[in-house]
Amino acid sequence: MRSLTPALPLFILALTATANGEDSTDDGLRLTLSAEELLEQRPFARNEVAEESLSLEEAVARALEGNRGLRAERLQTAIAGTFEVQERAVFDPALFADIDIYRDRETDESEGFTRDSFFSERRGQVGLQQSLPTGTDLTLSVRSSRANSSFQDQSEYTTRAGLSLTQALLRGGRIESNLVRLRQASLDVEASEYEVRGFVEQLITDVESRYWDLVLADEQIAIFEEALAVASQQLDETERRIRAGDRPETEAVSARAEMALRRQGLIDARSERALAQDALARLLQGDGDLWDTRLEARSEPDLQRYHLEPLDTYVALARDHRADLNETRLRVQRDELEVIRTRNGLLPRLDFFVTVGQSGYAETFGQTFRASQGDGYDLAAGLRFDMPIGNRAAEAQHTRARLTRLQIQETLANIEQLAIEDVRARWFDAARIREQIQAQKETVELQEELLRVEQTRFRVGAGTALAVSQAQRDLLESRLNLTETVVRFRQLSTELLNASGTLLLHRGIDAPGAERVEIRL
Template sequence: MTATQLPRRPVHALVLGLLLTLPAAAPAGEEDPVPAPPTLDAPLEPAGREPRPSAAAQALGLPQGDLPPPDSGEGLTLSVEDAVLMALRHNRSLAAEQLQPAITGTFEAVERAVFDPELFAEASASREESVRQFSEVNRPPAVSLSQREQAEAGLRQSLPTGTDIELTLSASRSERRDQISTTEQFTSRAGLTLTQALLQGARIDSNLASLRQARVDTAISRYAFRGFAESLVADVEQAYWDYVLASRNTAIYEESLEVARRQLEETRQRIRVGDRPETEETSALAEVALRRQGLIDARSQRARARIRLLQLINPPAARWDSRIQAEDSPTPDVPPLEPVAAHLQLAMDLRPDLNEARLQLQRGELEVVRTRQGLLPRLDLFITLGRSGYADSFGSAWRAVDDEGYDYSVGLQFSHPLGNRAGEADARRARLSREQALESLYHMEQLTALDVQNAWYEANRTREQIAATRQTRILQEQVLETEQTRFRVGSGTALAVAQAQRDLLESRLDEMEAIIRHRQALTDLYRQSGTLLLRRGIEAPGDTRAETAY
């Protein structure tokens, strides 16, 4: 499959598929293909037994015996696919990040609620008692009592067209009582009020701008989540191969330490039979000490890589001291790289951060549309229609609504701040922010092209280094074999053999590092081009290009 033919999957939850570009795991029980150093013909002590210490070794204070194993706890066998799957299931930061699109989506519901119908109701009661004093003598004061109960209910809604609609139903009872008579009246009314914005607030695109911005924010959060998931998968793969490299380096140092011990024992045997001077032992001892020093560092690096990998995958049943057995074996056979232009084209379409920048520009365009309304004055047309009924009871009052009585009102409302500095400032800020987002998008596209090309050249460099380091390692094996032959026939020195062993060790480490770094470089190239999740068969939101007009 070429870089321009990657499959497009629907947006679903994260699901791990088969990793398409990684090598198959080695069969169970099969050892990793680490080249073994040339063997010596001299008699060797049984494996695992430390050679007999000499006076020179005791004088130098070199430790005797094997180094203790650094890891304890239960074992955990992992392939790189297993590591990625565990991270997608159990990584704490991913679990927290996965909630962000849902949280952002709630703001979309808030903006949508602006246009939802609203039911309202109100009830009130009032009572007033008044006493009127007269100036005439012996005339009692006049007492009057008035009370009123009123209830109103209705439905109102704002539409994207700038129209406000309100439908009301109300009923009231009024009573007036004095010393002479009592008057009671029941009133009912049905009314409809329409208010239409004629200037500010009259455009549909302006009224829907906030809702559309909320939808854009939700889409931005999806792309941000995809970018986080890609970074997590890349980190897990990088950490996995770092652990594999540290484990292989540790194995190489252990083998080289064993070879140095054998060389030391052979040197001691030749010194005992008088074939070599005693000064030759110092070079062999120094080489053993160097191998121990490198082995200590390699084991420490392996422990750090193990802890980092455990932290990323967060296995539920594992502990910090759990051992990890890596199933996947690095192989020197790598496929040719796809053209850099293909990766650039994919990056322009699929990079999550680039799509986020496009959506930020779209959000800025909506802000320009929204703030443009603030430059206009407020001019609203309102119409109120109603019918009322009057009777001596509530039932009769509602039946009287059908009579000829009615009321209506029509008018205009106008308002505009003098100078309108706030509206002009908002509109100007929106235009400048949109220009800033556009420049940021152009800059992001340049950075994307730079990142992809740098990642491609790094992947190509590590690919070429695999063949170069392999050739160097083969030649160093031949050099070591030559020096060992010269040492056996008496024309070489232990120092020359030690130097050849050291050069072979470095070449083996360089070859293994080149193989691992190429795997990591490919992962980084796929992440920079925005195709890592697609290549690994992982479905996540944001797998299409975000379109915007600019």
């Protein structure tokens, strides 16, 4: 609640100047200004180069288009998508090639003479290899060589075409374990979409909250300006009565103090408006500059458009639609996949391999493709086995994966409880404030009537200026409380929709992550 206690130094200065019958201090600073002069003073005015009027919907749309934080958040989904492409590329075919040259020269000086001999070979290979999700590795290659030696008059060419297949039988032999990395990367992309959705919901909540702060600041300024004008009229009337001899001179003290209080409140209200505008401008501006633009809010907090559904409705919606809950459910699925991957690592490696090929020999490279072995071929097949003794590393990885899965499951349950608490707290707060609005409206009406009574009593000489000032102060406080309550209810309505995960649905904004995530494998 706003404190209306006067600042002691200002009150003492005003009292001293009045008691001495002076309107200024020794240095010429005036302490008693008219209401018109006080209203014209704007200590927090900025050199604004433009003015822009915004509705609430326009402010939200502008934030979604230009907010720098949202731009950065959107890039996270694209970054996560690159990891999915990277994992998918594991199963892409790859082209390989290599070439090498070998040369051997020997000198034999035995039996009384020297003899030189040499052997050289040039070899090249080109092929295609691919790994399949079934745990199968395929390699298709063509290898060619040319050999020269001192024992042959002509070069000898050899070409071999072959196919190799390796099939994992135990470790790496199941499709679900081989696709774990790809499925995890896909879940990361989906989780990033829920992160963006949660960021957008919070951004809209912040924009609407700052927008209503600006509306509240404008309303407060208007209330204080009106109250200052009323206090000025009361002071004028009091001074006329003092000059007429109907009132003692001390009656003017309370009236002047009341004007000082109104001026204090007006200064604070203008300062709060400057802060509220900067907070809203930061959320809205993208490549432009809104710091020196005066933003005017033209939407009003129409309470008839917003009503509270039953508490259970918001709780049920939160379980299905909250972005943080759905993102955590995706993390649970990711850790379940990690258990599958590490369980596969507990198995020994047992691979079956087979290699089949056919070679051709000739005196030229081109003839090697036509000069084959006929029905002849080369074939190799077998099994390879590999098992670390103890397999402690794989055991540790699998244990860690299982513990992490339990941890994320407990985290999910905790987040769900926190979400329900968040929804219930905001619902109770909104319901309380909604009930207070009508009561505060009645309070304002009664305070207005009380002020009229005190003013009437003062005019007929039965009341005092102090009683009128107190009534004015009570009316001002009740009007400020009503304005703050109305705006706060409007803000809580948005916060409640955000807490239930349905803010984007109510605002008609389409974004990924609107459906509940079901934990599945």
